Amino acid sequence: MPDIVLRSNDGADHKISASTARLSRTVASLLQDLEASKGEDAELLIVPIPNVCNCTLKKVLDFCEQQRAFDDLVRASPAAQQPEVTRKTQAWRETYMKVSTDELYHLVMAAHYLDVPGLLGLCTDAMADHIRGKSPSQVRACFGLKPNLSPEEEDDIRRSNLWALS
Amino acid sequence: MRLRFKICQGDSGSSKSFSISLDDTCDWQQLQAALLIKQPQLEGRNCLSLNKKDCLHAGASDKVKSLGIRSGDLIWIMAQNTTQLRDTQRMHGNPSTRQVQSTDWGAGDATCAASTGRIELPGDLATAVHQILLDEGLQHMKDTIATGQPGDLTAGLQAYVLPRTAADGAHTFRQACCTVRYIHLGKSLVVWAATESMGTRSVCLSPDAISTAVAGSTEQGVVLAQTASHRIHDELLLPVLQALCQEEGLSPPSSLRTLPMEIRMLILHSLPAKELALLACTCKDFKRLASSEELWEKLFRREFASAHVQPQEVSRAGWKGLFANAWRERSERRRHRQSLRVPPSRLPWPGGAGPFASRSPALPGIVGGDFDRLPHPLLNIPRPYGRTFGGGFPRMG
Known part of the structure; x- marks a missing residue:
């Protein structure tokens, strides 16, 4: 398959193979439209991605490439080596997800917009990890939430969630 | 756009209809002028209504589109005196608690009436949307452009602003403001919101947006169904919040709040039960999200896979209540077993x-x-x- 160029909203180009880009369902449908209008013989397709900035797009493409390599590896390797491959991918994903809350936010929005199935799940899990193990006041401080519950409501919630607080 | 008009002749029943073609961007004054050219006898008594009940209030330069009027709409032309009568009637009823018997509506509402026992007027929808906006930290400016009676949200424009902290209140000369208009369209409600930088956005809510029979809920007043509140949040509130923050020169709202509802639900789905219950204590928004029945049903089935649940139990306590009970019972049992165990010494x-x-x-x-x-x-x-x-x-x- 020929290479294509993805252009982020700040004008940076990323050249990748079309099969990798197709991991994003949004890009896949955009490509279909572009190919239909330009014909097969167009030399280099440029797909604008208006909602994603350069560094986030790079991060998303990293994931796509890794995912692609992983899929190939699974297909090529014998059944006995499968757990090894899975373990390696797990480790790679763990380091991949070591990002700040802000980056994670941009990443999750990009994954949602580009519709990359595996990435969205990974991001929401990471978001959940940011919440996990924090008390309500810590969550509020971490995400800048305003405590807008009235005292009666707070009392009521505390009572109905007593099982979790004890 | 092409609009159809019908003259409402009081109780005589005879009505005359005609239609007018207008420019898409035409304003209220142009509409009135076009109407007078077509029907000169209407001079001075043309009060327009979309639902035969509530008069459309608008300034001369308001765009027709911003009133929720679309191409093909049927607009009633009412005699001025009948509207006044309706208005005085409305003034005596408290708009937030208005309910009508099912007989007041046509036969088509029978199913709706049977499921809820009562029918909510769009005014109640407006109250619910208003409540969501307030919950999200917007402040309602009570004495602004509103032309109707105080307390009636659907009359005139409502203005919302970001709350000011004491520090930046000192050098205020102009505050970014979002105007919201609640318009009745039959039994539905159209909410229009506009800010300077964002332009206009609208969401249309049908009467079934009000959630029916909230199990185990202690909340007062009208509560929107989950899908409806998600739509209000994503399509109306988020853009408004972002636009207001931008206009005021503030940093955008925090990351967790600006995520679309779909993603937020995904995040909540990957949290364990205990974290979810703690998250509900943080703010109103998460309290609403984290008490989603669908979420707790999944958790219940995962945690207590062997338990058999009767449907009537679910409708009585809700999945969250069931989960809490099952959890409490299980920890009770565990504690009991612990006490039976003879310590090794x-x-x-x-x-x-x-x-x-x-x-x-x-x-x-x-x-x-x-x-x-x-x-x-x-x-x-x-x-x-x-x-x-x-x-x-x-x-x-």
């Missing part, structure tokens, strides 16, 4: 010594035999699960 033969080597100090008077392994009757520990069979061993673990 009390075992009659510690560390390889024979059964008669040492006397247990906690259980005086009994030496050896099976008696040692049972809890002492004087310690008042209940027997596990009624009678024990066999050698009288308490069930461990």
Whole structure:
């Protein structure tokens, strides 16, 4: 398959193979439209991605490439080596997800917009990890939430969630 | 756009209809002028209404589109006196608690009436949307452009602003403001919101947006169904919040709040039950999200897979209530079992010594035999699960 160029909203180009880009369902449908209008013989397709900035797009493409390599590896390797491959991918994903809350936010929005199935799940899990193990006041401080519950409501919630607080 | 008009002749029943073609961007004044050219006899008494009940209020330069009028709409032209009558009637009823008997509406509403027992007027929808906006930290400016009676949200424009902190209130000369208009369209409600930088956005809510029978809920007033509140949040509130923050020069709202509802639900789906219950204590928004029945049903089925649940139990307590009960019972059971377990120091033969080597100090008077392994009757520990069979061993673990 020929290479294509993805252009982020700040004008940076990323050249990748079309099969990798197709991991994003949004890009896949955009490509279909572009190919239909330009014909097969167009030399280099440029797909604008208006909602994603350069560094986030790079991060998303990293994931796509890794995912692609992983899929190939699974297909090529014998059944006995499968757990090894899975373990390696797990480790790679763990380091991949070591990002700040802000980056994670941009990443999750990009994954949602580009519709990359595996990435969205990974991001929401990471978001959940940011919440996990924090008390309500810590969550509020971490995400800048305003405590807008009235005292009666707070009392009521505390009572109905007593099982979790004890 | 092409609009159809019908003249409402009071109780006589005869009505005359005609239609007018207008420019898409035409304003209220142009609409009135076009109407007068077509029907000169209407001079001075043309009060327009979309639902034959509520008059459309608008300034001369307001765009027709911003009133929720679309191409193909049927607009009633009402005599001025009948509207006044309606308005005085409305003034006596409290708009937030208005309810009508199902007989007031046509036969088509019978199903709706049967499911809820009552029908909510769009005014109640407006109250619910208003409440969501307030919950999200917007402030309602009470004495602004509103032209109708105080307390009636659907009359005139409502203005919302970001709350000011004491520090930046000192040098205020102009505050970014979002104007919201609630318009009745039959039994539906159209909410239009506009800010300077964002332009206009609208969401249309049908009467079934009001959630029916909220199980185990203690909330007062009208509550929107989940899908409806998600739509209000994503399509109306988020853009408004972002635009207002931008206009005021503030940093955008925090990351967790600006995520679309779909993603937020995904995040909540990957949280364990205990974290979810704690998250509900943070703010109103998460309280609403984290009490989603769908979420708790999934958690319940995962955590207590073997439990059988009767449908009536679900409708009575809701999945969240069921989960809390099951959890409480389980921890009770665990604690009970813990109390039955004889601590290792009390075992009659510690560390390889024979059964008669040492006397247990906690259980005086009994030496050896099976008696040692049972809890002492004087310690008042209940027997596990009624009678024990066999050698009288308490069930461990």
